[in-house]
Amino acid sequence: MTNCKIAPNYNPWLRCGKLARMGILSIQSNVASGHVGNAAAVYPLQCLGHDVWPVHTVMLSQHPGHSDWRGHRVPASDLAAVLKGLDDHGVFKDCSAVLTGYLGAADVGDVVVEAWANVRHANPGALICCDPVMGDSGEGLYVPDDLVAFYRHTLVPAADVIMPNVFELETLHGGPMETIEAVIAAAQYLISKGPKTVIVTSVPDGGDALGNILVTPTESWIISTPRLALRAKGSGDVLSALWLGHYLRGGQAVAALEIAVATVFAIVEMAVKDQLLELPIVAAGSAGPAGFNAPRRFKAWRVD
Template sequence: MVNETVQALTIAGTDSGGGAGVMADIKTMQERHVFSAAVVVAVTAQNTIGVQDFMAMPKKMIDEQFASIADDLKIRACKTGMLADVPTVEAVVKNLKKYDLGPLTVDPVMIAKGGARLLSEDAISTVREKLLPLADILTPNLPEAEELAGMKINDHDQMIQAAKKLQSMGVKNVLIKGGHQVESKESSDFILLENGNSFWVSSPRVDTKRTHGTGDTLSSCITAELAKGSDVETAIRTGKKYVQATIANGIQVGHGHGPLNHWAKIDKEGDD
């Protein structure tokens, strides 16, 4: 009976405002009936208006957190979020190689909703070269996909091209989020699977600025579903439905880019 309960791990930074990062990941996994553990790699002073400051954790503390979790828990899937700088990325990569933490979802967090940079410029190449080859699923938004793939993305054809380019870097499955295409009435994500199959998942746009933590929530929902044993496609479709529900059934918190409603429910999981 030891460790029978499904467990997942988030490797990310905190959000003192509660809407993104580790806080959003834990809330999401809990709502999806998965126990969430966390390796905190950075601490932010943050609210719905923006990021006022942040500090990366010392490498030793990152290593100790990984060791503590691996020594006691049974992690069935994990995800990365904000990784701050080169030493942090390298520490996380080292520990992901050292411990069996199940399939890895990489959410390449680079810039916060308010515009603050959460990944240093020199760390982008480290993520590209060392972290992406470990990823089972990569979930960039359009600006992040452009940065990692080294190309502009202005339409659906270029989203497909970028996904193929990212997959060639060692990523098994790629999900490029289309939420930044604001001229569209729908938010359309492109998914390229390891087996070569691909598909689009779309949802109607909701007229709201309460979308803080959307990427964290999607990637942590996918991670929770993978931990429960779902296949990649089902996990992605469930994640998309869950995020849509958290936006559509909004809550009123803060003066800026407000957080999602993490206790939102979805009727069916993984279906079209």
């Protein structure tokens, strides 16, 4: 197993060999019922021992995939005010990482980029992890075109880690990905624009498997799992959070992905077995930190 690290934005606590509780700013959607966005990310990160500061880009009753949902997008000005309040309060100096998910509008992207810059100013070692939530295979695009362009030209180059699903990678790159090699080439193209690592999820790997592919400037790794008929939303949000949480704890990107993939697969198995419409995040966490630290049952293989 490689000790694949994301340099130079590598947390100084890890360089010193210390395991400290780390602060994570999570800028995502939120739902009152269900587990997507911050409602999927915050609890697992807290169970792993991290302080989390959730900032919501939308506030909904439930995922829009369900009928009769209610709620609204948070105006960019309100989002900016909350983030400025955190900065003025001195929180950003203790921020080890920023995790961003669904933004919904390009003006929110402007606020996020400013927040990234302010976090880096307060703590130059902070890691910026961006899940460019734009759409999914079979569902298509569910954000406006100007936000897609903002991701391509502004957010992706400014981030350290990008975590798109395969549809979002195709959207960012501008073409279909029909092979593993094409996915890796597209990820390397994104890396040439600025990020140090790209993790692509939900990659078809044969008829009965899905792959998760981690690409750096020098290495590519794939972890494949059986394909399950999941109805619940939010597995990608949980995966992004768990990868970040485990990476901050150990500093090894591939090992963190192995743990995150195994943990999410176990959660998805529970949801499929019980025919749940929402991910059983609380049930998974009932064992404490061990509930989000599953044994690495799926091995990462290097793709040469």
